[in-house]
Amino acid sequence: MSLIDLTSMAEPDEEQQEKIEETLEGLKEDIPDLCYQCGKCTSGCEAFILLELEPHSIMGKSRAGFIDELVNSDEIWTCMQCFKCQERCPQDLSPVRVIFALKNLAVAAGKEIPSGYQKMLQSVLGNGLIQQPKEVLNRANETRKREDFDLPPVPEPEDMDKVQQILMKATQEKLR
Amino acid sequence: MKELGLYLGCVIPTEQYGYEMSIREVLPKFDMELVDLEESTCCGAPLRNVNMFTTMYLSARNMALCEKKGIDLYAPCPICHLGLIEAKENLEENPELKAKINSKLEEEDLRYEGTIELYHTLDLLHDEIGLDEIEDQVEEPLDDLTFAAHYGCNTIRPNDLDRPDDSENPQKLEELMEAIGIETEDYPEKLDCCGGQVISDHNESALTKAGEKIEAVQNQGLDGLSTICPWGHRMLDSKQDSAADTIGESLDLPVMYYIQLLGIAMGIDQSRLGLELNLSPVDKLEAIESIEEAE
Numbered sequence: 001m002s003l004i005d006l007t008s009m010a011e012p013d014e015e016q017q018e019k020i021e022e023t024l025e026g027l028k029e030d031i032p033d034l035c036y037q038c039g040k041c042t043s044g045c046e047a048f049i050l051l052e053l054e055p056h057s058i059m060g061k062s063r064a065g066f067i068d069e070l071v072n073s074d075e076i077w078t079c080m081q082c083f084k085c086q087e088r089c090p091q092d093l094s095p096v097r098v099i100f101a102l103k104n105l106a107v108a109a110g111k112e113i114p115s116g117y118q119k120m121l122q123s124v125l126g127n128g129l130i131q132q133p134k135e136v137l138n139r140a141n142e143t144r145k146r147e148d149f150d151l152p153p154v155p156e157p158e159d160m161d162k163v164q165q166i167l168m169k170a171t172q173e174k175l176r
Numbered sequence: 177m178k179e180l181g182l183y184l185g186c187v188i189p190t191e192q193y194g195y196e197m198s199i200r201e202v203l204p205k206f207d208m209e210l211v212d213l214e215e216s217t218c219c220g221a222p223l224r225n226v227n228m229f230t231t232m233y234l235s236a237r238n239m240a241l242c243e244k245k246g247i248d249l250y251a252p253c254p255i256c257h258l259g260l261i262e263a264k265e266n267l268e269e270n271p272e273l274k275a276k277i278n279s280k281l282e283e284e285d286l287r288y289e290g291t292i293e294l295y296h297t298l299d300l301l302h303d304e305i306g307l308d309e310i311e312d313q314v315e316e317p318l319d320d321l322t323f324a325a326h327y328g329c330n331t332i333r334p335n336d337l338d339r340p341d342d343s344e345n346p347q348k349l350e351e352l353m354e355a356i357g358i359e360t361e362d363y364p365e366k367l368d369c370c371g372g373q374v375i376s377d378h379n380e381s382a383l384t385k386a387g388e389k390i391e392a393v394q395n396q397g398l399d400g401l402s403t404i405c406p407w408g409h410r411m412l413d414s415k416q417d418s419a420a421d422t423i424g425e426s427l428d429l430p431v432m433y434y435i436q437l438l439g440i441a442m443g444i445d446q447s448r449l450g451l452e453l454n455l456s457p458v459d460k461l462e463a464i465e466s467i468e469e470a471e
Contacts, residue, residue: 116376
């Protein structure tokens with residue numbers, strides 16, 4: 001769907017609404033249908049000032065069916081996942097969950113995703129964790145490793161190959 | 177003795193060693209036996225951004241590992257704790273999804289039922305162990321200190337899921353600090369985000385969030401900030417210098433995990449609490465030994 005569909009927006013299009021619900025992985029309670037654009041989500045959004053994320057506008061665009069535009073946008077990747085928008089929505093909607101769903105759609109459509117998430121995913125496929133054990137500094141600027149502290153080994157599945165195979169398949173699945 | 181599956185997630189066992197050390201040191205003194213979940217992985221929550229089915233699978237897998245041991249689960253990271261609770265609720269509401277996930281878990285001889293309780297550090301200390309028991313174990317109360325609390329977004333939000341404290345006016349961390357002699361103050365930025373979850377792709381914005389929060393507490397004239405979240409601690413303590421550079425201010429606010437403060441008040445050997453790894457200037461507090469003293 002693109003801008004041209006604005007012309008047919010005068011009448012509520014139930015079929016279209018259902019399609020949006022389905023596309024956003026059945027997030028029925030969070031679907032922007034009931035959003036009346038009060039902007040409370042954006043006024044409290046942690047990423048608004050620095051990264052110009054506007055949750056109310058994402059809700060508005062989703063409601064109007066501009067899912068493709070959102071999926072292709074950079075703004076969905078600026079969410080800090082603080083959940084304040086959901087907390088403060090007078091209509092009990094959840095912009096943050098809509099944003100998660102949009103990001104899932106971007107990944108499923110094979111869009112290029114920010115490198116941080118790519119690295120995380122690669123790392124999880126490697127040993128199950130989003131990052132590998134790190135050498136850190138102490139206050140005296142000396143290097144310290146996990147092994148220096150008398151801590152047990154980092155957890156890891158016994159059969160990581162099997163978990164990796166399951167994960168590879170899982171990333172192709174949809175939630176519902 | 178209460179047995180708990182210690183589910184560390186990713187950030188704690190790979191870099192926030194001080195949190196893990198103090199947990200392992202302090203909790204057994206409250207009759208808690210921590211059982212390692214050796215085969216655990218990422219909770220899946222950071223992958224909500226990529227694929228929510230994968231998130232559910234990983235969460236269910238970790239909970240299934242704990243169920244197999246027949247004990248409840250303790251997740252000291254609020255992001256893990258929220259991810260696991262969300263998965264638990266989703267799988268309860270959606271038997272079809274649960275069956276699909278279980279068919280994947282079967283390949284490893286695991287099964288997720290949804291029978292275990294989940295704890296975070298905050299509710300474990302405040303509600304399970306309790307303020308009275310904590311007060312009883314204090315040997316040297318940390319008097320003459322005034323601290324503020326950093327809860328971490330996912331500790332208190334969203335309130336449609338079971339969180340350890342109130343979403344708009346959390347007070348449990350303050351009460352825990354008062355139980356060991358520390359005075360507390362609220363500050364306007366208390367509920368604000370540290371930026372931690374966008375650090376990898378929006379480094380400067382994330383550090384600005386952290387820097388502004390530290391600056392607010394510092395300008396209020398407080399002695400320090402107490403954390404219960406490894407992502408928040410990483411931003412506010414481990415990266416405090418970078419945050420200061422980013423916002424162009426000089427920051428020197430001691431930031432400590434609450435459980436480190438508790439350990440100190442209980443008279444535990446400070447070298448066992450990982451205090452050398454706090455990169456904020458914690459040794460300007462009188463109760464904290466400098467690195468040389470600890471050695």
